[in-house]
Amino acid sequence: MNGITAFQTMMSGVRETSTRHGFKEGQLLIGKILQLFPDQKALLQIGQLQLVAKLEAPLKTLQNYVLAIDHKSGDDMILLKMVEEIPEPNATAKGMAGEILTAARLQKSPGALKLAESLVRNNIPIQEKQLVSALHWLQGVSPAQKDKAYQSIQFSLQQGYPASEGVFRSILEAMDDKPMILRLQELGRALTKEDLPGEAASNLSKVIESILKKPDEIAQAKLYSVIDAAAKGTDSEEKEIANVILQKMQAAQNKFDAAGTILQQGQPKEHQELSTVFPVVFKQEGKPVIRERAGLTEIETAWLLKLAENSSGGLEEGSHVKQLLAFIADKLGMKDEFHVFLSLKSDQQGDLEKEFHTLKPLLIAASKETEIPEIKEKAEQLIHRLNGVTFLQQEHGPLQTQWMQIPIHSEWMKSDLSIQWKLRKKANGQIDPDFCRILLYLDLTSLKEMMVDVQIQDRVASITVHNNSQHLKQLASKFSGELKNQLQEIGLNLSIFKVKSFEDKLYSGDGTGHKFGVPAERAYQGVDLKI
Incomplete structure (x- = not known):
């Protein structure tokens, strides 16, 4: 499920009414x-x-x-x-x-x-031409999407956006239940099938590939550093096994696909070569598993699994998650519009095309460049998806609501991380760090659907985790002390930390049948992510 469908719940909970100035x-x-x-x-x-x-x-x-x-x-x-x-x-x-x-x-x-x-029910003033434009667009919407299409129109007009088909479709795509990461995979496969001559399609394929690979790269870079440290350690037996594994990785570097490639920025060149074919280790039901063994013996495999288990070789540390989110946000081109503004201001428009090697401008270029219907359609879907997330941003006086959607592909999550910020501006226009609310929605392999609600007021934080796992409360209590200490390091005091199940009454949407979905309960197996 797409976490941005949660905005339907937010809309149903607070009805905005136009003021006379609108x-x-x-x-x-x-x-x-x-x-x-x-x-x-x-x-x-x-x-x-x-x-x-x-x-x-x-x-x-x-x-x-x-x-x-x-x-x-x-x-x-x-x-x-x-x-x-x-x-x-x-x-x-x-x-x-x-x-x-x-x-x-x-x-x-x-x-x-x-x-x-x-x-009428939402007290939204309407112009005749807006109704005509909306009804014309609705005629081309599939029956399965009709209910969400009405919500898209309602939200567009409520926010004062132009009543255009492009705006309506963008907001509809932002509410699509199909995760962005799956749409990226589909477009990546379509680009691979075709031998496209254009530079934009080639660059787009590389950007999509880098987004899909990054979680494995970060996790394996960490594990590589642990093996490398063991190879340079004092334990003779561990040094021998670690060196043999490094040698086998180097010898086999051309035999495995590019999914094992690590090009960690700042990593020494010789380490880049050794890590080109890296045994891909991930956690399954809480235990490390090797997907690609790189020709390791049973003894070497057992040693590596033990090493991975002791070193938490996945994306479980906050610094790794931060690194991943920053990388994907950069590849999505979330700063492009700001760069456009600076370039235009400095009268350097000629360099804009050369500077942009991020997802959105490449999608636009590739959709114009290709005549293949499948690629054009999938590229346009993603363009509208990215535009739709932008249209969800709201501002009411000093209060701002901002959205971000981060596609993540890893063994612990093959979905999108949806983030909503509710911020308050000071009198001077700057964001007030003492007051905010952050909602995170993600769909994890073991824990399934989860929403984290973080509220900060006067530097005091209260955190509520919504999830249907029966055992999460016990697991969360083990980490509450660590969470409190981490927050204190950044100047925040933790007042409340609790885990609750999703409540159908609370997340029942707006009566249209679209819910902030809750799957059937499933026993917890393994820790996906430390918050």
Whole structure:
């Protein structure tokens, strides 16, 4: 499951209502007259929002109307004109949706009624051309994606984005349950099948390959350093075995595929050559397993497994996870837009294409370069996926909500790590580090679906881990002291650390049938990741 579908839950929990500053001329909305004032002014109820506006014509109190935003009057007050009076029998969400469509001169098709009803229920003003554009896009959406497509439109209009098919599709792709890592693998295989002449396709294939390989590279670089240390140690028996393994790795370096290649930045050249064919070690049900033995004997294999078990040769240390996330974020091109701004500001546009060797610009270039339908379609899906994550960013006054999705391929996780930050800005515009909330969603091999909720207020942290494993509470208690010490090193005090199961009532989505999914319970086997 794609963790970004969790944003549906966030949307259902907090209904944002447009303020008067967000209203645009020509928008239609449903309003109820609460009180009349002199000079054709009135107090209106628009969803949960109450405001005073100027009316173009006298209206009745306690009556619902379809109103159109005309313009602001001289005193900076919104001027509304009456489009339709809503009869009492139609004063329901469904009835008012029909009135909105009538006012917009649109047919009351089932799709149009459903869309208009969702907008009425969420108090979202709408323009006729926005409805037309949204309904036109919905016609090309598959039935399986229809419900999420309505949510995509609702979110787009709620945030004030242009009512374009590109925006709608991007947000829909961001909600796709298929992990980004699987889409990268599919595109990588499609690129490998075809002998493409263009430079963009070749560079794109290399970037995808580097993203897929990086977890193994980091884990094996650590294990290599342990073997190398044993080869230089004082124990004669261990030195002998370690040196034999290093020699066999060197001799076999051309016999294994590139999945074992380690090009760790900063690693000595001779070590790069030795580690080209590295026995790939990973943990399965808590025990290290060798996927590729590089011609090792049973004794050498047993020694290496013991070494791996004692050295925790996987991605379990915070520094390794940080290294992995930083690498993938860089390859996804999350800083590209900032570099574009700097380049344009310094009038160095000519070097932009040379500088960009990250995923998003290469996807755009490859989709333009190729005529192969499969590659073009898969590249465009990923382009929209990356754009959609950007569109999910929100800002309400001093509060910001930011999203990031990191595709990870390893033995402990073949999914995406979805991260949501809720941040607060200071008066000077800088982010306040004393107040934030971080939500992390990931799908692990052993623990399955997990969400970590970190809330920080006045440098005090409370952490809640949501997971359905029966034994995670006992395991988490063993690490709570270490977690507390680590947080203290960065100036944070841990007040609460608890593990809870997912609650269907809490993560039930918005009634459309799309949940923040919870799989069937499964007993815990092995530790996937230390937080």
